[in-house]
Amino acid sequence: MDNVILHVDMDAFFASVEQRDNPDIKGKPVIVGGISERGVVSTCSYEARKYGVHSAMPMFMAREKCPNGIFVSGRYGKYAKVSQEIFEIFNEVTPLVEPVSIDEGFLDLSQGKIKDGIEAARYIKNRVFKEVGLTLSIGISYNKFLAKLASEWNKPNGIKEIRKEMIPDILFPLPISKVHGLGKVSVAKLNNMGIYYIEELYKMPKEFYIEYLGKNGIEIYDRIRGIDGRKVELIRERKSIGKERTLKFDTKNKEELREYIKEFSFEIEEILNRKNVSGKTVTLKFKTKDFENHTRSKTLNYYIGTQIEIYKVAEELLDSEELKEEVRLIGVSISSFKETEVQQMSLL
Incomplete structure (x- = not known):
């Protein structure tokens, strides 16, 4: 029997949380990110996407494209808590859950309480909507590549299954x-x-x-022949945990780059919490428009794991750089791990 892999992707996650918490902006073009003119878009609602707004777009461009948009500064701590609630539901379906980022993950149903992909997808969607108030899109297939491809098919709030007999014909029209x-x-x-x-x-x-x-x-x-041997990994033995992004537009503007670093730090904190680890080496990575890679690291004499701590070190590394060329990729990672000590409160 083939594996059944789900790729779950939350719909416009940050913007959807804002719309859920503020019914007055539901159905309106919501744009989340750094709200200064030099900020960048973290994500936006589907209503805003109709105007051509997209993640990683400079805020001034988003305002030009969508002057009636509702611009919201991100509440990253809130998003982390909501993400945790959703991943707890995933873990009730199957113990084999691989978080990819704060708003997406792979699930392997081979050890799950629900083995059928469509049934599992409907169960997850119903519970997340009922208990968390959000929608998500789910792709179902026998490997990770096809499952992720399927999750993009019917966004938002969709389910799509790609079966072995559909390959390769279903892929042919795709770019x-x-x-x-x-x-x-x-x-x-x-x-x-x-x-x-x-x-x-x-x-x-x-x-x-x-x-x-x-x-x-x-x-x-x-x-493209339907073969992908990558497994859903419950525990990744990583030497580092990080996030990076290729920018839509090259820039030397440090205010814009700080917005990315802030978002990455938040996502890294969320992954560290899931793995119950902390680290003490923070690395800033950037690639210039001529494709030159640069990395700068700082090792502390103590362990850190919160967004504020990670961002502070990464910001110092960025501020120490004289950017002579425009940057096309920016990233932050943390390494040198230890397991985080958790204190149990006494019942007395």
């Missing part, structure tokens, strides 16, 4: 940018060769993938 592992540079290279859709890429011989896509070529060859 190659949908293939996990193909980054912007590879997509642009293939587009320049006249390859825009998966069907066109599928027809190429295996040697083509190796020659033009390098070490990841065979993985791409396999994925």
Whole structure:
């Protein structure tokens, strides 16, 4: 029997929490992020997306595109608590849950109390809506690549299953940018060769993938044929935990970059709490527009794990940098872990 993998993705998570908590803005274009002119969009509601607003967009551009939008400064502590409530429901369905970020995760149903994908998806959606008041989209398939692809199919509030017999035909009309592992540079290279859709890429011989896509070529060859051997990992033995993002627009503006660092620090805190660990080495990573990688680290003589602590160190690292070139990618990570000590309160 094939594995049954779910990819669960919360719909416009930060904005949806704001709309849930403030009914007056429900159904309106809500934009969450740094609300200063130099801030960036963390996420936005689907109503705002109709105006062309998207995450990582500079706030001044969001205001131009959506002048009637409702701009909200993020309440990251609140989002972390809501995320925890939702992941607790996932863990009741199956012990094999792999958090990908604060608002998405993979579930392997092989050891779950519900083995059928559609049944599990409906159960999760109903409970999350009833108990948390939010919607999410769920993709179901026999591997991680196809499950994640399926979760994007009917957003928002959708369920989509991709079965083995649907492959490869269901993939053929999709743009190659949908293939996990193909980054912007590879997509642009293939587009320049006249390859825009998966069907066109599928027809190429295996040697083509190796020659033009390098070490990841065979993985791409396999994925568009429905093959992905990655497992849902309950515990990841990581040397570091981090978040990074390629920016929509290159920038040297440190105020904009601080907004990203703040968001990453919040997500890292949430992952540390799940794993019950803390760390003492914070690393700032950035890539300039000419694709030069830079990393700067600071090791403390004590362990940290909160958003405020991580952000403070990462901000110091950023402030110490003289950015001569515009930045196209920014990231933060933490390492040198130890298990967090949890004190049990006495019943007396």
